[in-house]
């Protein structure tokens with residue numbers, strides 16, 4: 001660092017790969033809302049997909065308030081070090097590096113745990129990483145390992161040959177923010193729902209929003225918090241999903257503004273008047289776990305036609321699309337909706353694109 005440069009605090013966020021720029025943009029807004037200078041934020045592309053590494057002159061404690069208010073991320077981290085784990089003895093290398101690093105969080109022998117995310121082919125497991133790191137830290141700080149009652153969570157993540165060591169500043173993932181009675185495997189993460197609403201510029205002037213494939217209602221839960229005046233409409237053809245969605249909305253205090261019906265999205269236009277909605281935001285089945293027999297072009301063409309009818313002019317459709325070619329073709333053939341933005345995002349090892357369209 002140059003002698004005249006102010007000291008910088010390093011902070012990192014984890015998110016879904018593809019959303020890194022959106023995270024940096026959201027954090028700039030959060031800094032401004034906390035009277036912290038957003039222009040001094042330094043955002044460098046991280047070597048880990050889904051990590052957003054940032055530097056700012058404010059102290060860590062000061063940055064943690066806006067950081068913990070983030071909606072587009074999973075976790076907030078204090079990065080400690082990043083290095084290559086190469087050679088025949090990667091675990092010995094890890095041990096040696098950890099002996100050189102400082103963890104002031106453990107100075108008073110606070111109970112801790114080590115977690116790790118490992119991506120790629122390795123001769124060691126995640127459990128090996130945790131075991132080696134745990135042993136070094138017990139030895140150095142006389143701190144006990146406590147997997148449940150921990151005060152400090154150290155992360156040792158390895159992607160390929162790259163290893164990142166960090167202190168996790170969030171206990172539960174910030175994206176796991178809803179108390180869900182029903183949480184199906186196909187549920188969208190709340191931070192991706194946030195990204196859909198944000199990329200779609202679905203603003204506070206929204207009066208009515210619809211998710212016709214609402215599942216457990218993640219989009220509606222997120223919309224309920226972000227759009228205080230909006231009525232929240234949901235549909236799903238599965239009775240269990242409808243019951244779960246209603247309970248989730250009730251738990252969030254949103255039942256008064258929400259209407260969730262058991263309905264087939266293919267008959268959408270019969271349920272609502274023309275031009276009724278300001279926004280339709282949804283992730284329809286990808287055809288992986290459910291709906292394996294989907295023919296994508298007619299599926300998307302039907303979705304576009306029906307949404308085009310129930311959206312008002314200038315209204316937004318935001319949809320997670322797994323088959324981009326079929327969707328683009330359907331947009332061309334159906335007409336009436338203009339593509340405003342496309343952003344690919346990784347969710348559960350799939351790479352759907354968030355399409356934002358505007359009704360003409």
Ligand SMILES: C[S@@+](CC[C@H](N)C(=O)[O-])C[C@H]1O[C@@H](n2cnc3c(N)ncnc32)[C@H](O)[C@@H]1O
Pocket residue numbers: 184186187188189212213214215216217218219235236237238241263264265266283284285286291
């Ligand atoms: C990918 S999931 C949506 C997950 C949801 N965003 C959440 O967070 O839980 C797709 C949902 O569409 C529903 N679905 C599939 N085909 C449908 C149809 N024709 N009409 C209505 N719902 C349908 C499924 O029951 C499922 O709940």
